Amino acid sequence: MNMIxxxxxxxxxxxxxxxxxxxxxxxxxxxEECEQLGLYVHIPFCRSVCNxxxxxxxxxxxxxxxxxxxxxxxxxxxxxxxxxxxxxxxSLYFGGGTPALAAGRxxxxxxxxxxxxDITEGIGVELHPSDVVLPVLxxxxxxxxxxxxxxxxxxxxxxQAVLGREAADPAALAARREELEEELARRRxxxxxxxxxxxxxxxxxARLQERFSPELNRLAGAYMxxxxxxxxxxxxxxxxxxxxxxxxxxxxxxxxxxxxRGTADQLYLAVRLAVCRLCLPEKPPILxxxxxxxxxxxxxxxxxxxxxxxxxxxxxxxxxxxxxxxEALAGVPxxxxxxx
Ligand code: SF4
Numbered sequence: 624m625n626m627i628x629x630x631x632x633x634x635x636x637x638x639x640x641x642x643x644x645x646x647x648x649x650x651x652x653x654x655e656e657c658e659q660l661g662l663y664v665h666i667p668f669c670r671s672v673c674n675x676x677x678x679x680x681x682x683x684x685x686x687x688x689x690x691x692x693x694x695x696x697x698x699x700x701x702x703x704x705x706x707x708x709x710x711x712x713x714s715l716y717f718g719g720g721t722p723a724l725a726a727g728r729x730x731x732x733x734x735x736x737x738x739x740x741d742i743t744e745g746i747g748v749e750l751h752p753s754d755v756v757l758p759v760l761x762x763x764x765x766x767x768x769x770x771x772x773x774x775x776x777x778x779x780x781x782x783q784a785v786l787g788r789e790a791a792d793p794a795a796l797a798a799r800r801e802e803l804e805e806e807l808a809r810r811r812x813x814x815x816x817x818x819x820x821x822x823x824x825x826x827x828x829a830r831l832q833e834r835f836s837p838e839l840n841r842l843a844g845a846y847m848x849x850x851x852x853x854x855x856x857x858x859x860x861x862x863x864x865x866x867x868x869x870x871x872x873x874x875x876x877x878x879x880x881x882x883x884r885g886t887a888d889q890l891y892l893a894v895r896l897a898v899c900r901l902c903l904p905e906k907p908p909i910l911x912x913x914x915x916x917x918x919x920x921x922x923x924x925x926x927x928x929x930x931x932x933x934x935x936x937x938x939x940x941x942x943x944x945x946x947x948x949x950e951a952l953a954g955v956p957x958x959x960x961x962x963x
Contacts, residue, residue: 628677652702654710662715662740664695664732666722669751675786680720692728696735703739712740716747723754723763730766745769755799757806832862839897846893849929850922851886858893866890888917892926896933908938915941915948927951931958 633639654660668683668691669676681687715736717729733746747770748763755773763771777783778793843858847868857869859876867876868890879887892914899909915926927948930939934957941948952958 660712662712664717666717666725667720668724669721673786683724688725692725696731699735706739709739709741712742714744715742718749721751722748723750723759726759726762733767747772749774839901842900843893843897846896847890850889850893850925884917885919885922906937908940910940912942931955
């Protein structure tokens with residue numbers, strides 16, 4: 624078989640000289656001007672070596688394969704790091720050899736390449752038929768692989784014997800196919816259910832924003848005005864629930880990010896109370912855990928007044944590790960102090 628391989632090579636190259644691989648690489652690849660650049664990564668390990676195979680390959684050993692990949696990743700950083708900016712490449716393809724033997728490490732290689740190259744048309748991997756199994760396929764999918772190329776060679780046992788390949792077991796292949804079809808059907812159902820749920824959530828969110836936001840802004844603004852002695856009387860919340868307040872003389876609202884800690888906590892308390900009031904019409908107890916710790920004495924007084932007023936309609940449990948709240952509320956009708 625090797626003789627046939629050699630003869631084919633001579634015929635193709637019109638030369639009797641064997642291939643000679645030389646190490647003339649100088650860490651710089653002249654690909655900057657190349658418009659349709661594709662990357663090929665060779666993983667030269669196979670479980671057993673087929674006697675017809677002309678490619679660069681050797682028998683797999685985990686230790687050797689790991690050393691190869693470590694060196695490969697170093698090489699990628701060495702070469703890729705020389706470029707000024709990311710190079711656009713059409714595709715990335717892993718061949719061999721049997722790249723699936725290193726399936727668990729392909730993501731590391733892809734991530735390393737991703738630092739220097741933008742891959743625009745997907746990532747492919749060559750697979751031996753015996754590696755078309757769910758764990759390998761899942762690992763490849765999670766690594767970002769989008770295309771598979773399966774090297775069947777032949778379905779005939781006698782041809783495979785000549786080629787030095789293990790005969791494929793038709794029953795095992797049929798069972799695997801069935802398993803994959805079931806998995807595919809299950810995934811399709813999941814995808815349909817997720818898509819329907821996403822549509823419903825998006826619509827519900829839009830309706831909620833439309834109906835709920837103005838009321839929430841109004842009530843939170845009213846509470847904020849009470850808490851700040853009318854200094855801030857308007858509150859608005861974005862779709863991402865980022866808070867803004869507007870003071871009397873302000874032309875533009877201020878983001879909560881630029882407020883002092885005490886004012887930001889007043890806004891947070893105003894929004895929480897408004898959400899509780901609007902979302903929980905049954906008025907269950909409201910739990911506030913150290914909600915007033917950033918309030919100075921000037922802020923504390925209107926906050927306790929507001930909470931006391933609201934507590935006439937809805938029980939409020941205010942947990943605090945400070946004495947001042949308890950002292951300020953001592954003797955107020957309807958307030959119970961419990962020391963823990
Ligand atoms: S498995 Fe593929 S790459 Fe490996 S020796 Fe056989 S034909 Fe060559």
